[in-house]
Amino acid sequence: MNWTVLVAYCIIDDLLKTLGHRDDPQSKTPASVVLTLWVLAALAFGGKHKHALDYAREQALFSFIPSRSRFSRRLHHLAHWIPLLLPLGKALWERLSSxxxxxxxxxxxxxxxxxxxxxxxxxxxxxxxxxxxxxxxxxxxxxxxxxxxxxxxxxxxxxxxxxxxxxxxxxxxxxxxxxxxxxxxxxxxxxxxxxxxxxxxxxxxxxxxxxxxxxxxxxxxxxxxxxxxxxxxxxxxxxxxxxxxxxxxTTLKGFVLKVWGFIFAHNFRRLAAIL
Structure with missing residues (x-):
């Protein structure tokens, strides 16, 4: 599972840079880390963000793990970037696999x-x-x-x-x-x-x-x-x-975000299997 998380982090970070996203200089947690934790929650914890954050702290996956409320606010702030990652991921997959x-x-x-x-x-x-x-x-x-x-x-x-x-x-x-x-x-x-x-x-x-x-x-x-x-x-x-x-x-937007998380978790699991 940690290999899939690492693959997800590297690819998300590169795709966000391709899209021109820039983090706030005062932010302790980059957007790529927030989205990777979001994928981790969908991959192993049924979309439960709290369990994913606790696991990331125990395993020391990243240098700084935000609180649950801060993570939720950051994730909703990044929601409009998520659909833009799918076409770029598709182009990457088509290069790696026929x-x-x-x-x-x-x-x-x-x-x-x-x-x-x-x-x-x-x-x-x-x-x-x-x-x-x-x-x-x-x-x-x-x-x-x-x-x-x-x-x-x-x-x-x-x-x-x-x-x-x-x-x-x-x-x-x-x-x-x-x-x-x-x-x-x-x-x-x-x-x-x-x-x-x-x-x-x-x-x-x-x-x-x-x-x-x-x-x-x-x-x-x-x-x-x-x-x-x-x-x-x-x-x-x-x-x-x-x-x-x-x-x-608790909201329909949050429900949709979790569904998107399961979609990306499936795709990154496919990528991790061939890399």
Whole structure:
């Protein structure tokens, strides 16, 4: 685990310098240390920042470890830098490992139990009420739309309210993918217009798992699409292993920050395995 933390610190520090971030001269804890402790919490302690800070003090990972309240304030102050690190990490991964194709899928993120939905404080609106067709059940929270590579690197992420349709997530994603690549999706992303536009404008070939009554259904291509999408199940399982039984947060912004932490913890674990 300490090797993964070291890899995370070195890469985060370099990426922040690339983005032009500068720490305040009076700050005792650099931004790279704050974000590394945030990744450590997601990697080994279910997102619990207090346990990560205590572990860092015991192991003397850094020269100065901030208090829990100070750490929380610094982390929220750095929140707008976090999404900018993901594209840079993707460029680094593509240099270290060859990518054949990409997969797009969604993952439900409940913020509370269904019975508590009417009095939920983190996400009180009805737009956070979503449905999971594969489980035939409802949930109350956010929906994670993620694009990953065939070697299990998460390259793009969008968080939306739970009621957002899967195909809407396709419109919200930047889809900064190499021209001529293939993007595997499931039945929820069926949109012929978007499929044609992506092929014409970006050169991205959409490979959806189509319904049997679809106008573009082809049995041979369905087998390829089903086989290509299997890797997303292992990515979802790897993320679920990092998630605690319930992600604890007092605000929706804090909940989102912890979800981002699990995403980066997964990616840095993949990087540490090949470095």
């Amino acid at each position: 990518v054949q194709h990409y997969i797009l899928d969604t993952l439900p993120l409940p913020v509370c139990e269904n019975i508590r939905a009417p009095r939920c404080r983190l996400a009180p609106a009805r737009q956070y009420r979503g449905y999971i067709p594969s489980k035939r059940s409802y949930f109350h929270g956010l929906k994670l739309h993620l694009v990953c590579t065939d070697n299990r690197w998460i390259s793009e992420v969008v968080l939306t309210p739970g009621s957002t349709a899967d195909v809407e997530g396709l419109y919200l994603l930047a889809l900064d993918l190499p021209r001529g690549c293939e993007l595997y999706v499931d039945r929820g992303y069926t949109d012929y217009q978007a499929e044609d536009d992506l092929a014409m404008a970006e050169g991205i070939r959409l490979r959806p798992v189509r319904k049997s009554n679809s106008k573009r259904y082809q049995q041979a291509s369905q087998w390829i699409a089903v086989q290509g999408r299997r890797i997303i199940e292992s990515v979802g399982s790897a993320l679920s292993e990092l998630f605690p039984k319930r992600i604890h947060a």
